[in-house]
Amino acid sequence: MRASDGRVVRHRRYRLTPARRRAAALVLSVLALAAPVYAGTAALVGRRVEAAAGESTWIVPNRIDLPADAATDAAGAGPPPSRLRIGALGVDTALESLTMDAAGVLASPKAYGEAGWFAQGTMPGDPGPAVLAGHVDSKTGPAVFYKLHELKAGDKVLVLRGDAWLAFSVTAVEHYAKAHFPTQRVYGPTPVAELRLITCGGAFDSARHSYRDNVVVYAVLS
Template identity: 50%
Template sequence: MRAELTRVCCALALVCAACAPAPSTVVPSPAAAPTTAAPTNAPPGTVGPLPATSAVSPVGLSIPAIGVAVRGLVPLALGPAHELQAPARFADVGWYAAGPAPGDPGPAVIAAHVDSRSGPAPFFRLRELRPGDEIQVERSDGAAARFVVDAVQRYPKNAFPTEAVYGPAPGAALRLITCGGAFDAAARSYRDNVVVYASTRWT
């Protein structure tokens, strides 16, 4: 996260025809990489400091268990309402460029659409992942960050777990986000979000 972003609101859901935004939550300014969990008495909706970003970016994503192999991830930023913007094209996968790069300390966030009117999008099968499945992210510095799925959860968009997604981690962590649950035809959006939690299995 850039230094000038001292405190910004960030909705943690996708914004698209099939994915409406979740309520805004606060993401604080970067600081040194945390080594402990956020205190339990922290104000609701806030998370601990995130590590500063580097010049490295993710350039490829591979999730063999669900047949995802993507090159050329696009950077995602905050929109006018301080919501995390989804990739402009349904076929793209994006990463939250104001947060840590996958493989750096802290929680990196990658998001993509679940589907569109024309059919499945890159994260259509995200909900099928299971603990132990592997995820690999290629980085622009030539390194490859390997993650192992810890959990897959589904949340109502009005109860998105901001602290769990953006909160401190004792090492490199990865969050994959898409839409899920029932489709609300009137609102033209899914009611839930699917979140995959993965880590480098630090010890």
């Protein structure tokens, strides 16, 4: 390269001293180890549900939209379900009784690590669709139904009612936009005992602190 006065200017080549080489190698090693941590943290934040969002993480349609014979009073119809086991997912949880509020919204289970059952609907093991619901995650990480979408046809779902374990076989796993929830398909009457396991899924809407979709697992008494 030539300067403005015609002189040739030579740039001195930058050389890494042994000390600089060691420092550079250390920085690259730290960055390589940190990359999976940052990636994992970003993935978790993308799936996070705000605990104080003020709404459930799934949707149960308003009572006026439910089939007339879908919501029944299960009280006094025998021992209620008390526990749920899903071997394929490693789920073993107590079951909380859930009811709808005045707006027709199903109350969320109080503990993120536990599921609940719709106590105003069908009792598991009785003819009709019994509804079980749970959170997908929380501020601290995965919740009880975090892997619900991974179930496959033929997987077993066990519900403890009284002293007996009732075995259900998964028949389908479906995803629905909350705005187009198929009320009749999920809550409509069935001639045999069935289960509906519900949680949220799809993309996370950060403005509403809620997921856009629902995951519904269909299972029938074996």
